[in-house]
Amino acid sequence: MKDQAMTTLETSVTDQNNKFSANNVDVYYGETHAIKDVSVNIENNTVTAFIGPSGCGKSTFLRCLNRMNDTIDICRVTGDIRLDGEDIYNAKVDPVQLRAKVGMVFQKPNPFPKSIYDNIAYGPRIHGLFKTKADLDGIVENSLRRAAIWDEVKDRLDAPGTGLSGGQQQRICIARAIATAPDVLLMDEPCSALDPIATAQVEELIDELRENFSVVIVTHSMQQAARVSQKTAFFHMGNLVEFGDTTKIFTNPEDPRTESYITGRIG
Amino acid sequence: MSTFTLFCLIVVLAVIGFFAGRHKVNSQSKPLHSLPRYYGTYVALFAFIPALLVLLVWLLASPIFLGKTIASQITADMIPEGGSAELVLSDVSRIAQGLRAGADNGLILTENINDTVNLAVLADVLASSGVFLGGELNPDVLQLALSYTDAAAFSHFLMICVVLGLAMAGFVFAYGRVNPEFWARNRVEQTYLGVLILAAGLAILTTAGIVLSMLFETINFFQLHEMRDFFFGLNWAPNFHGDSELSILPLLWGTLYISLVALLVAVPVGLFAAIYLSEYASKTVRSVAKPLLEVLAGIPTIVYGLFALITFGPFLKDWFGDGGFLGVNWMGDARSVATAGIVMGIMLIPFVSSLSDDIINAVPQALRDGSYGLGATQSETVKQVVLPAALPGIVGAILLAASRAIGETMIVVLGAGAIARFTGNPLEALTTITTRIVSQLTGDGDFNSPETLVAFALGLTLFVITLALNIVALYIVRKYREQYE
Ligand SMILES: Nc1ncnc2c1ncn2[C@@H]1O[C@H](COP(=O)(O)OP(=O)(O)O)[C@@H](O)[C@H]1O
Numbered sequence: 001m002k003d004q005a006m007t008t009l010e011t012s013v014t015d016q017n018n019k020f021s022a023n024n025v026d027v028y029y030g031e032t033h034a035i036k037d038v039s040v041n042i043e044n045n046t047v048t049a050f051i052g053p054s055g056c057g058k059s060t061f062l063r064c065l066n067r068m069n070d071t072i073d074i075c076r077v078t079g080d081i082r083l084d085g086e087d088i089y090n091a092k093v094d095p096v097q098l099r100a101k102v103g104m105v106f107q108k109p110n111p112f113p114k115s116i117y118d119n120i121a122y123g124p125r126i127h128g129l130f131k132t133k134a135d136l137d138g139i140v141e142n143s144l145r146r147a148a149i150w151d152e153v154k155d156r157l158d159a160p161g162t163g164l165s166g167g168q169q170q171r172i173c174i175a176r177a178i179a180t181a182p183d184v185l186l187m188d189e190p191c192s193a194l195d196p197i198a199t200a201q202v203e204e205l206i207d208e209l210r211e212n213f214s215v216v217i218v219t220h221s222m223q224q225a226a227r228v229s230q231k232t233a234f235f236h237m238g239n240l241v242e243f244g245d246t247t248k249i250f251t252n253p254e255d256p257r258t259e260s261y262i263t264g265r266i267g
Numbered sequence: 268m269s270t271f272t273l274f275c276l277i278v279v280l281a282v283i284g285f286f287a288g289r290h291k292v293n294s295q296s297k298p299l300h301s302l303p304r305y306y307g308t309y310v311a312l313f314a315f316i317p318a319l320l321v322l323l324v325w326l327l328a329s330p331i332f333l334g335k336t337i338a339s340q341i342t343a344d345m346i347p348e349g350g351s352a353e354l355v356l357s358d359v360s361r362i363a364q365g366l367r368a369g370a371d372n373g374l375i376l377t378e379n380i381n382d383t384v385n386l387a388v389l390a391d392v393l394a395s396s397g398v399f400l401g402g403e404l405n406p407d408v409l410q411l412a413l414s415y416t417d418a419a420a421f422s423h424f425l426m427i428c429v430v431l432g433l434a435m436a437g438f439v440f441a442y443g444r445v446n447p448e449f450w451a452r453n454r455v456e457q458t459y460l461g462v463l464i465l466a467a468g469l470a471i472l473t474t475a476g477i478v479l480s481m482l483f484e485t486i487n488f489f490q491l492h493e494m495r496d497f498f499f500g501l502n503w504a505p506n507f508h509g510d511s512e513l514s515i516l517p518l519l520w521g522t523l524y525i526s527l528v529a530l531l532v533a534v535p536v537g538l539f540a541a542i543y544l545s546e547y548a549s550k551t552v553r554s555v556a557k558p559l560l561e562v563l564a565g566i567p568t569i570v571y572g573l574f575a576l577i578t579f580g581p582f583l584k585d586w587f588g589d590g591g592f593l594g595v596n597w598m599g600d601a602r603s604v605a606t607a608g609i610v611m612g613i614m615l616i617p618f619v620s621s622l623s624d625d626i627i628n629a630v631p632q633a634l635r636d637g638s639y640g641l642g643a644t645q646s647e648t649v650k651q652v653v654l655p656a657a658l659p660g661i662v663g664a665i666l667l668a669a670s671r672a673i674g675e676t677m678i679v680v681l682g683a684g685a686i687a688r689f690t691g692n693p694l695e696a697l698t699t700i701t702t703r704i705v706s707q708l709t710g711d712g713d714f715n716s717p718e719t720l721v722a723f724a725l726g727l728t729l730f731v732i733t734l735a736l737n738i739v740a741l742y743i744v745r746k747y748r749e750q751y752e
């Protein structure tokens with residue numbers, strides 16, 4: 001009796017600590033079987049890195065988490081993905097609402113051809129997250145501050161977002177994602193179009209974001225995964241080969257494929 | 268030797284040149300810089316191209332030159348009462364043509380024609396070659412025609428000599444230069460470049476020629492008619508008493524009004540169709556609908572004109588005309604601004620939609636993903652991200668459509684009516700610049716009267732307007748493309 005109470009307590013603790021739990025997920029693009037029976041848990045206030053060779057399905061899996069795959073006609077997802085215990089593929093879940101809670105940052109910075117202000121205000125305006133203009137101003141400033149770019153753009157909020165440098169644009173995109181007050185941030189190779197300095201800035205930012213969000217980052221730089229993440233998942237040909245603490249994956253991998261990859265033999 | 272035989276001869280020479288050049292380097296046992304066929308091509312090009320160019324220029328220039336020479340020999344007493352030097356000149360060239368045809372058919376010997384020839388018989392011979400003269404055959408004119416025939420024959424002979432000579436000279440020169448170390452491949456490359464530049468130049472020259480000829484006639488017009496009336500007058504009222512009012516303004520009003528109606532139809536429908544096709548339609552729908560729209564773009568405008576005249580105009584009149592379904596009497600004639608404008612709008616729908624579709628497709632997918640990723644719906648994404656991003660390009664597309672609407676002829680000729688005035692009522696008939704050009708040029712007025720020449724002034728003005736629109740539109744579209752490259 002006491003034991004049982006203990007275990008229930010324990011599972012509920014782990015459940016609470018899990019933001020996402022995905023079980024037996026398969027993804028098909030028409031005939032292509034892109035993700036094969038993947039199960040993974042993504043924890044609160046943690047940075048989880050997805051690594052693996054190109055084409056192994058990292059982006060595909062990431063896009064399952066906010067149902068961005070719905071926008072691709074031929075894509076079919078099966079399995080069970082829960083956000084805070086709720087099945088996100090349930091017919092009652094509106095994917096549009098889900099994406100407000102699970103923000104996404106893309107590989108190539110993609111600011112809209114609007115002013116910096118309007119870029120950040122885009123999400124709040126769509127979802128009606130403010131009452132007064134002052135509220136919105138506050139959200140914009142706050143998001144820009146959290147994305148560590150406020151000081152650089154505070155004097156030119158009316159300038160087009162497309163006129164900034166690549167690193168600045170990417171931080172604008174992060175601020176834009178933060179502005180809808182998501183619980184999770186998905187980042188698909190957010191630094192691959194950036195120079196080393198901008199990369200360092202974004203990495204630092206990711207570490208700070210962990211305080212408020214859980215972050216999932218796809219990267220093909222293993223150093224980056226080692227630097228920013230606490231958990232790492234290694235994908236290979238659509239399979240999740242190994243998932244665990246980053247330090248363990250990088251120092252003492254269990255699977256020979258993981259070892260080959262991190263030592264540079266497959267990739 | 269006919270011109271065609273001459274052309275065949277230089278082709279034969281070029282073919283021989285190809286084999287000769289190839290053979291020359293092949294028969295030497297040294298290593299070749301280029302493939303043998305390049306040596307052959309080099310010789311062939313040298314034999315063919317200069318000769319062909321001279322042939323073409325000669326064929327174009329000699330009639331002009333001969334005409335000028337003959338024109339300078341026309342004296343005042345050759346010109347019949349009420350005629351003009353131009354008419355005599357055209358008689359001369361027609362008679363010369365008849366004489367040549369007669370000679371070819373063995374009816375006459377041009378050498379035997381002299382002062383004693385029976386003019387009536389000669390006129391019959393000419394008539395049998397299809398050349399009918401208005402009045403009596405004037406002996407002086409006949410003489411002129413004879414010297415014209417002589418000059419033409421001489422020019423033809425000279426042309427054969429020059430062209431053949433040039434072909435052979437090119438052949439010999441190129442054949443002499445060909446040897447295994449010769450960079451034939453690079454030379455051939457240069458020649459191709461030259462030919463391409465020439466073709467491009469020709470296209471530009473033709474355009475310039477068209478504009479210049481319009482310009483000359485326009486200048487003629489302004490010598491006969493006041494410029495102020497044309498540009499700033501308020502009436503379009505041609506007559507035969509020499510005091511016509513020929514102002515472009517009422518016509519311009521008609522043109523712009525009908526174009527505006529056309530755009531009001533074409534832009535929303537075309538744009539929405541493009542948005543549906545590029546953002547919402549599934550692959551299968553798209554693969555059927557897009558070609559269908561493009562077929563619509565291929566329908567000749569005269570067919571749309573007939574549709575306006577026979578179907579759509581009467582349909583409108585059934586509603587708005589006397590005793591119509593609505594019980595109002597707003598429309599007197601089936602031809603009206605609305606008839607022509609709406610049908611023209613239908614014609615422009617595929618044009619607008621296909622251009623806008625391209626432009627919307629050029630908006631990077633990354634922008635859409637960014638918007639969906641923030642939880643925007645499809646229509647929010649289209650309204651707030653895709654369309655604003657595509658806006659400059661769409662404006663360009665609309666301007667291109669406007670310039671087509673302004674220049675459109677057949678639909679307005681058949682559907683708009685012929686009344687020049689300033690009216691704001693879309694159910695009344697109006698006329699446009701293009702319809703007036705057609706009617707002024709196809710009327711039976713004297714060509715050199717202001718009533719006819721005004722067509723050129725109208726045409727040139729129209730050309731300037733559409734050119735300006737096109738330039739602005741292309742500039743905007745290009746600017747837009749650059750933004751996403
Ligand atoms: N839109 C798509 N349509 C069809 N196949 C796709 C699509 N996106 C990805 N794939 C396929 O799915 C597999 C995984 O791709 P992806 O998730 O992009 O890999 P990664 O991000 O790890 O490089 C690849 O084989 C790829 O060809």
Ligand SMILES: [Mg+2]
Binds near residue numbers: 058059060188
């Ligand atoms: Mg990827």
